[in-house]
Amino acid sequence: MRDEARLVGKYVESQIRRLKESQDANIRATLARLRKGIGKAPGSLPDLWEVTLSNLPDKLQSLDGKPTYGEWAVHTALTLFALHQQGKDLSTKCMSQDSVPLGRAVRMLAKDEEDLPRIKRRFDAAATSDNLAEFAHHLRGLVQLLKATDIPLDYPELAKDLYFFQFDGAVDNVRLKWGQDFYRRLKDDDGNTTDEDNAGGK
Secondary structure (H helix, E strand, O other), X not given: OHHHHHHXXXXXXXXXXXXXXXXXXXXXXXXXXXXXXXXXXXXXXXXXXXXXXXXXXXXXXXXXXOOOHHHHHHHHHHHHHHHHHOOOOOOOOOOXXXXXXXXXXXXXXXXXOOOHHHHHHHHHHHHXXXXXXXXXXXXXXXXXXXXXXXXXXXXXXXXXXXXXXXXXXXXXXXXXXXXXXXXXXXXOOOOOEEOHHHHOOO
16 A cells, blocks of 8 residues: 555656656646546546556556546546646746645645634545545645645645545544644744744745
C-alpha cells in the first residue's frame, strides 16, 4: 500500500512538472480539459488520457476495467490541480507547492480567530466524508477558496492522501495527519511560535 501511494505521489509530481515545463502554447487548453474531468471516473474522458494515464506505473493500472485506487487518486488530484491553477500562469505561479499539505493550506484560509470556526466546519465536512466521491465534492469547494486567495497546495502529497483515504484501515491516519497540520504551530522569522493561520498571512 505504501509503495503504491509513493508511486501515486511521484506520478502526480512528474505530470505537474511536465505541464509546467511544457513549451506547448495550448497548455491552457490542456488544463481546461482536465477541469472537465472533475467528478468523472478515471479514463472516462479520452482527452485526459495523456495527462492522467500516460506512463502510469503498471502497479497503479487497472487490469479489469474498473479504476484502481491509484487511478482515482491520480485523476482526482490532477483535475483539482487544474481547477486551482485556472487563471494563473503555470510557469510563474504554479499552485502546486511542496510542504503545503491540505491541513496547513486550509488553516491558512482563516483570516483570523473569528473566521476559524467557519473554515473548520468546511474542513470537518470534507474530512468526515464516507467515501472518496463525497470527499472530492467537498474538496472542490475548498480548492476554489484556496484558488481565490492564492494559497498553494502540495498536490503530490494530496494525491497520496486521496489514495489512503480509500482504505478503511488507513483513512483515520489520514484524518489525524490533516488535524495535526491544521493545528500545527510554526516558528516565525524571529523564532517565535505562531499559529498556522497567522503564518499564512491571511
